[in-house]
Amino acid sequence: MEKRRALITGVTGQDGSFLAELLLSKGYEVYGMVRRSSTEKMERIEHLRSQLNLVQGDLLDQSSLIEALKASRPSEVYNLAAQSFVPTSWNQPVLTGEFTALGVTRMLEAIRKVDDSIKFYQASSSEMFGKVRETPQSEATPFYPRSPYGVAKAYGHFITVNYRESYGLFACSGILFNHESSRRGLEFVTRKISDGVARIKLGLAKELRLGNLDARRDWGFAGDYVEAMWLMLQQAKADDYVIGTGESHSVRDFCEAAFSHVGLDYKDYVKVDKSFMRPAEVDLLVADSSKARRVLGWSSKVNFRELVRMMVEHDLARLKK
Ligand code: NAP
Ligand code: GDD
Secondary structure, three states: OOOOEEEEEOOOOHHHHHHHHHHHHOOOEEEEEEOOOOOOOOHHHHHHHHHOEEEEOOOOOHHHHHHHHHHHOOOEEEEOOOOOOHHHHHHOHHHHHHHHHHHHHHHHHHHHHHOOOOEEEEEEEHHHOOOOOOOOEOOOOOOOOOOHHHHHHHHHHHHHHHHHHHHOOOEEEEEEOOEEOOOOOOOOHHHHHHHHHHHHHOOOOOOEEEOOOOOEEOOEEHHHHHHHHHHHHOOOOOOEEEEOOOOOEEHHHHHHHHHHHOOOOHHHOEEEOHHHOOOOOOOEOOEOOHHHHHHHOOOOOOOHHHHHHHHHHHHHHHHHO
């Protein structure tokens, strides 16, 4: 029997690398779309290189998406590519809109042209809930985005729903809450903390400068969340799902847990630096994932303490080398 084929955009990112591992373990032929760069950015998928088929493409370029689909002939497309760092979205709002919002339409149009039976997953975000209208947040909670990134993701979500309703595409939007790992980019707060703790513990740094310590997030483990993406595309009907742990912790809680894991008190090292504050903040996110539990049979496995431990241990080992 022919292997199932999947195309992942954003395969070089945190989630792309975990999803590629998952799909390979399920026997898929996995294609990853990568954009041209003068330097290699394959660190997260280095260990998978011999098993992956890489195709060049960019969400800004319509014809490259069509060619990527023709080359890979997938039955499933996971659109994970985006400008994903919230602070950058104030600095580059138009580019963020091009990648993170219009890029979704470009991919959906490419699917309509090449093969409208392709199942499509859109990486939507809890950042769309922004200034939250209710707590916890579910699929029925209205959006109130607080950053150009959040606004762009809301567009991506609704265009996915619209193409499902207009053209009958099998298009799902996964509204994922923050998910982390030792492969998280170093500028995101959890990784900045785990890296900072390891540096301080090893005598490589004296302090850690952060912004708003009171913001609360629903943090889970990325490896658990890619399973939910896959499950969405295995259902009889396309739909939208909220994915999170249902627990919320503050940035301060994360610091407390990470520093105490190595026997230190965060209050001795963390300095608040206003330059990391945002023009508009998302104060509190916490997921109601009861629909995903009921329909997909999905729940997160790695808890908060375990996630912190995993990330700090990884950065200690990495920096010791
Ligand atoms: P990430 O590590 O920042 O990865 C982003 C990926 O997008 C990278 O592979 C990047 O490629 C690629 N990319 C960016 N612009 C592109 C373009 N114009 N054309 C093609 N590829 C492009 O993000 P992540 O944490 O894995 O997140 C995956 C997706 O889920 C993103 O859409 C993000 O917004 C969304 N999301 C993430 C979370 C979370 O907590 N992690 C939560 C909700 C939603 P390069 O390597 O070339 O830069
Ligand atoms: N990055 C960063 N750096 N954040 C800080 C810092 C700091 O020094 N200090 C405090 N924070 C606070 C931010 O103000 C925010 O409230 C919280 O930590 C989390 O910030 P990030 O880790 O940058 O993630 P995010 O919540 O803005 O966005 C992530 O999650 C979204 C899902 O809700 C990204 O992965 C998005 O792509 C994703 O959609």
